[in-house]
Amino acid sequence: MTRLLFLVALLVGCAPADPSVSDVPVVTAAYTGDTACASCHEDQYASFQSHGMANSFYAMHPERVIEDFPGPAVYHEESDFYYRAFREGDRFFQEEYRLDDRGTQTHRLVRPITHVVGSAQAARTYVSHVNGRYFELPLTWYAQEGIWDFSPGYAEANQRFDRKVTARCMACHTDAPPRAQGLDDVFGAQPAAISCERCHGPGSEHVAARRAVPNPPEGGDPTLVRLASLSMDRRLDVCQQCHLNGAVVTYPDGKDPYSFRPGDALSDHQVLYAAAHDQGFSVVSHADRLKQSACFLESLSTQRPLECTTCHDPHDGFRDQGPAYFDATCQSCHTGVAQEVAPELQGAHQEAVGCVDCHMSRREVENAPHSTFTDHFIRASAPVEESVSGQNVEGVVLQPLEGEASAGEEALAYLTYGFGRGDMDAIARGLILAESERDWFLQEENSEAALTWGKALLLAGRQGAVEPMRAAARADTTDAERLHGVARALEADGDFDTALSFYERALTYTPGSVRILSDYGNLLQRLSRLGEAEEAYRKAIAEEPWDAASHNGLAVTLMAAGRLDESIAAARDAVALNPDYVDGLTNLGTALARSGQLEESLEVLRKASLLGYEQGNLAPVLNLGLVALQTGNHEEAVNMIGRVVVANPDNTDMRVLLARAFIGKGDPISAMAQLNAGLRANPGHPAATALKEELESRN
Incomplete structure (x- = not known):
């Protein structure tokens, strides 16, 4: 899920402060939610409600509507789908539909808008919730321009209603919601917006202690992290959880997007990589851009160096305070600036107005359309042209944002980047590096990396995934994702019985x-364990009714069991969810043919063949050829089966089918040519031999 984060502007302030003393997080505390904080910290809680962080994630509610409903249709040309947001009473929806050449609607899906991501300072993106899972919706309201358009990333690659919101996405928009064991994309409770505990750490021990004894002991409260008591680096890390620009993040074993607690070193929880071509300005580049600023670098030796809270009160929204609020902060250090600038600029600096407009320009970002964001690289003059993050460049080169990475860590970064971006070139590069770092990947402390390596091998269709998958599972024998990985690897190697046992575990x-x-x-x-397969698919559908693959799997199973009417219904469900789903269309067409509904079968298989052939999937092409042969459409049968033969010239079975199509067409010479070619590839092939003898006897 693409982030749409609240903005954090960072400026200079040089007021004296208490000496910094590093503190440590309270590791035994649990999260309580910010309503527990409100009973004692009423003023801070109330003022925080206007902050962007307090409005980072919330339920869609009629009282908070800022959008235009209904919105205009937004067309995605490549996928040929239209999208539109609309309202029915107090409920809100996004719909997907398709029109044929006559303007008749041929497909429609509707999803409810249940939650909002984003405070609307830049935009509001929407999600739909079902059974603990959250799915990002295709349309975003871009508040700065007041328009509906595709959510970031959708114009380039339309994920329709299938883009799941994972923990990595949620972590920068919410508090720490409980997740179902082993499931990265299932949340046990509704996530809440970012609150007190993201900066002060889990509050259960603090709440219990203060309820027992209202006043903390002298010397500070050890039950809660107070940012002022942390070192500069640790304070920055609290903000840098989400405000660093990186192409990919990897996690050490035992860490995840929610494991960081204020007071920790962020580098102990994640390693962030930037693409060499992509180190410019982005939506979330606040911290790394600030660190390039002379104001930051030259203030490090002062009593109170420049940091996030220099200009941003984390307990209060700042949007409504106007530019004078920021100008005053600049002036706390830059007094008498009119005498320091060149003569031709002195007139513009007589009054402290518009500091941010000139020295922290607002700019557009490629991966966040229709919005401008403040560049936190503070400069004396307007920036020259530089890279803007989000550009797609072939042959990505990844570099750790801080420090150096080992060769194994570098391999893991490329694999992770490839999975996140769908970049098979990056995965291929990562696999080459991983092979040379086999020992590193197989170490117990790198078991998460081993899991990623195994997944990449399976995705690339390569052998050898069992070893890293088993290494990952040995490190945590109760982790379902790792056991699943072993099962998939064993299945790919043909060890079906052992694979089944790992699926079941x-x-x-x-x-x-x-x-x-x-x-x-x-x-x-x-x-052929059809009853058990049906049970598995039906459980999957009950969990996630929108999963077209599970409906399709059920259709195949029911067809194999001879339950054709039920198979057709399941296949129709799959195709209704995705009208371009080649496997679903193929199985629907096949089931229709087997049930004798040949005309509809041909219609469905023609669509499947057109889509499948473009993707290199010949199964629907062959099935169309077979149904065409069955119905006497010999010309179409020759064309379709001929395509399969071109792709598989040594497959004598296909040559025999093509020969039969030629015979039906009245072309025995071409039929004989196919049979001879098939027998050269496979001498003595029974069906080819028999059909050739039959042809020869006729002539």
Whole structure:
């Protein structure tokens, strides 16, 4: 999910402060939610409600509507879908539809808007909630321009209603919601907006202590992190959880997007990499841009160096205070600036107005359209042209944002980047590096990296995934994702019985994982254990009704069981969710043919063949050829089966089918040519031999 974060402007202030004393997080405390804070800290709680952080995630409610409903349709040309936001009473929706050449609607899906991401300082993006899962919706309201348009990333690659919000996405928009064990994308409770505990740490011990004894002991309260008591680096880390620009982040074993607690070193929890071509200004580059500023660098030796809270009161919204609020902060250090600048600029500096406008310009960012953001690189003059993060460059080169990375860490970064961006070149590079760092990946303390390596091997269709997957699972025998990885690797190697046992072990820990249930069902179906496969698919559908792959798997299973009417219904469900789903269309067309509904079968398979052939998927092409042959459409049969033969010239079975199509077309010479070619590739092939003898006897 692309971030739409509140802005943090960072300026200079040089007022004296208490000496900094590093503190440590209270590691045994649990999260309580900020309503517990409000009972004692009423003023801070009330003022915080106007802050962007307090409005980073919330339920969609009629009283908070700022958008235009209904919105105009927004067309995605590549996928040929229209999207529109609309309202029915106090409920809000986004719809997807498609029109044919006559303007008739041929497809429609509707998803409710249940939650909002973003305070609307720049934009509001929307999600739809079902069974603990959150799905980003395609349209965003861009508040600065007051228009509906595609959510960041959707114009380039339309993920429709299928873009799941994972923990990595949630972490910078919410507090720490509980997650179902082993499931990165299932949240046990509704997430809340960012609150007190993201900066002060979990508050359970503090709440209990202060309820027992209202006043803390002399010397400070050890039950809660107070940012003023932290070192400069640790204070910055609290903000840098989310305000650093990076192309990819990796996590050491035992860490995740929510493991950081104020007072920790952020580098102990994550490693952030930037792309060499992509180190410019971005939506979340506040901290790294600030650190390039002379104001920051030259203030480090002062009593109170420049940092986030120099200009931003984290307990109070600042948007409504106007530019004078920021100008005054600048003037706390830059008094008498009119005498320091060049003569031709002195007139513009007689009054302290507009400091930010000139020295921290607002700029557009490629991955956040229709919005401008403050560049936190404070400079004396207007910036020259430089890179803007979000550009796509072939052959990405990754560099750690701070320090150096080992060769193994570098390999992991490329693999992680490749998964996140769908960049197979990055994955290929990561696999090359990983192979040379095999020992590093297989160490127990790098088991999360081993899991990523195994996934990359499976995605690339390469052998050898079992070893890293087993290494990952040995480090945590109750982690369902790792057990699932072993199962997939074993299945790819043909060890089906052992694979089944690992699928079943994984499901004992996360019985609601749609991915595991669907993969388990696929293997059961492959082994003709149809009743068990059906059960697995139906469980997956109950968990995630919008998962087209599970509906399709159920359709295949029911077709194999001879339950054609039910199979057709399941396949229709899959295609209704995705009208361009080639496998779903193929199975629908096949089930229709088997049930004798040949005309509709041909219509469906023609669409599947057109889409599949473009993707290199010949299954629908072959099935269309077979149904065409069955219905006497010999010309179409020749064309379709001929395409399969071109792609598989040594497959004698396909040559025989093509020969039959030629015979039906009245072209025995071409039929004989196909049979001869098939027999050269496979001498003595029974069906080819028999059909050739039959042709020869006719002539």
